[in-house]
Amino acid sequence: MNLFVFGLGFTGRRFAETARGRFGAVRATVTEAAGAEHIAAQTGFTMRAFGPNADDPHIADDLADSDALLVSVPPDAGGDPVLPHYGEAIVASRIGWIGYLSTIGVYGDQGGAWIDETTPPAARSERTRARLAAEASWLALGEKTGKAVQIFRLAGIYGPGRNPIVKVREGRSQRIVKAGQVFNRIHVDDIATTLLASLDRPRPGAIYNVADDEPTPPQVVIEHAARLAGLPPPPEVDFETADLSPMARSFYGENKRVRNALIRDELGVRLAYPTYREGLAALAGE
Template sequence: MKLMAFGLGYSATAALRRLAPKEAIGTTRSAAKAAALAPLAEMHLFDGSGGTADALRPALSGVTHIIVSIAPSEGSDGGDRVLPVLAEALADRKSLASIAYLSTVGVYGDHGGAWVDETSDCRPKSARSVARLKAESQWLAFGARVGVPVAVLRLSGIYGPGRNAFVNLMEGSARRLVKPGQVFNRIHVEDIAAAVERAFATKAGGLFNITDDEPAPPQDVVAYAAELMGAPPPPEQDFETADLSPMARSFYGENKRVANGLGKSALGLAYAYPNYRSAFDRMWAEGSWR
């Protein structure tokens, strides 16, 4: 395996560690991040511009697998940042066997708390989710054109080491916002890595929700973490009157329960962290939350 990771961030790094490819190429927009990630992969600076694409082309020789984890550009011309400048270079790679595109369940938009699956209507509300849905279509079309399977992995709220309610409680930033009826799904970063591994192993193409089994109210998640820590939970706050950034408030404008059955059946994915309680129990016991 020679792995190309466009956007070697939190989730893609977990996938790279799990896959342990013979060769790994990664991109980031930050020179500091590139230096920090250099022990894991041959790093290149890439921001979607033609200049950074030209510098990256030689590294694509022999690439067998691709992970795309770059946020799309927004606006009327928004969409994927990779394909406009590298589609033809990637199409010429006869070695290419499989692509995993890391997307978001945000593309479903608001469904009033109802269950959604991969056949449900997409009603994205935010500009970022509209752009993400367009990028999904672009990668699926590219895969169809070149005959390479593209697995679009729609991820729910990501947590794992260094990013979780324990950390927020320790830092004093945890909040228990209460909006009646509001639920969110979550996904541990190691289950994302496992989903990428299974997508590559099965050479699956299409849409897959990668999310836990149990959509839950966010205030319950914080309270459970506090209980495990033996710490008092932060007081409940009414969502309507809480002081929130526009982005934070926008997340609460979408309410849905996301089903994950297709990933289990088609990819053979078995979740190591099927709900927040079992995940937090294990993370706290192992110390893997830090």
């Protein structure tokens, strides 16, 4: 059984490394040939370049020799970048399980209400509307072919080397306060656990929210991270005057509490890090 990953970034790589023992071969893409060579040397994976300026000619053959496919490449200005290039190769392949990594951002702003997979998406930004369109394209491929396509809508991802403790230590953290604002998070290892559970229990057309148990105000998480780092928390900054990129500011425009019962009840997932407290405690010694 072989795995192909479009987009071996933070999450895709963690999953591939966790699942290595399940697969005879792991092949994956990054956007540049130089990056592919570097990661191949680090991981032992067969790496290909696929992006705006690269398209390795071996990818079609790799797909023909794969049984599972993880797609972690975001839409670009033209939509999903994988299907126009490799949709036919995927249809013709023996791939039976396809996981598409999306975002809980497709639900838009829910005014802080609890939501689950039955909540209609309300994407407000061009970015999240593109995500919804990409989801629909992959689900349509599954309906057409009978391949088990699953959508995983991820909360804010953190893990080794990429978490609030690192930001506090490096002086890059802001303790932004916006009344009533909460976010869900998810440890990258719990994403990998969920994907592995889906491999064992594929359900064509399934959509899963992959999030922790406790949506929490962002400043509370920063304060906890600072305590674990043995440092004072950064000063509070009012959201209205905070120095934020347009993308970061857009995140604060969406407020929701995400239920994760489906991954527990259907896939049998038990989160190793059900809240930010367990997750950050495990990362404090980095």
